[in-house]
Amino acid sequence: MENRILYTYPEDTPVVDDINKGRRHMMPKPIKYIISDNDCWVCVSHAHDKQGYPKKYYNGITTSISRIILQLEDPQPKDHKFQALHSCDNPTCINPAHLRWGTVQDNINDMIERGRQPNRQGENCGGSKLTEEEVRAIRAMYATGNHSYVKIAEIFNSSESNIGSIVTRVSWAHVD
Numbered sequence: 045m046e047n048r049i050l051y052t053y054p055e056d057t058p059v060v061d062d063i064n065k066g067r068r069h070m071m072p073k074p075i076k077y078i079i080s081d082n083d084c085w086v087c088v089s090h091a092h093d094k095q096g097y098p099k100k101y102y103n104g105i106t107t108s109i110s111r112i113i114l115q116l117e118d119p120q121p122k123d124h125k126f127q128a129l130h131s132c133d134n135p136t137c138i139n140p141a142h143l144r145w146g147t148v149q150d151n152i153n154d155m156i157e158r159g160r161q162p163n164r165q166g167e168n169c170g171g172s173k174l175t176e177e178e179v180r181a182i183r184a185m186y187a188t189g190n191h192s193y194v195k196i197a198e199i200f201n202s203s204e205s206n207i208g209s210i211v212t213r214v215s216w217a218h219v220d
């Protein structure tokens with residue numbers, strides 16, 4: 045990757061970490077990101093969870109930075125039923141323009157819809173090669189408990205055994 049400009053969100057960061065439980069006051073860790081070619085703000089300052097979402101300790105809990113940012117940009121009260129959904133399918137992205145509130149079901153509908161697009165991101169050259177984002181989506185869909193290997197295989201134009209290997213990490217083990 046060529047040199048990228050590093051940005052900080054927000055400019056004069058009102059995102060402040062809680063005081064570190066009874067110990068020393070921690071300086072807030074600024075949220076830093078680079079802007080990718082498709083205008084994703086790829087967070088580079090914070091550790092990601094297994095699904096690739098950068099996390100931050102904020103208001104007493106560890107939560108995804110995409111959720112924190114969406115709450116700041118769209119401060120309607122949202123309970124835990126609502127997730128910060130990505131229109132770009134990039135879990136590392138924290139661009140508020142790529143985020144919106146939605147339910148778990150909205151999220152799954154998104155994945156199904158995109159999985160059915162004939163021209164998915166990445167190469168589309170006959171072998172129906174999956175992308176890393178799709179591998180993550182497959183595991184996330186299976187983790188909901190609502191989708192069988194067969195169903196997911198249909199959505200991603202793949203085979204049942206292939207989906208099984210992905211879910212059990214026999215294949216794509218390098219994608220977390």
Ligand SMILES: [Zn+2]
Pocket residue numbers: 083084085130132133134137138139142
């Ligand atoms: Zn994005």
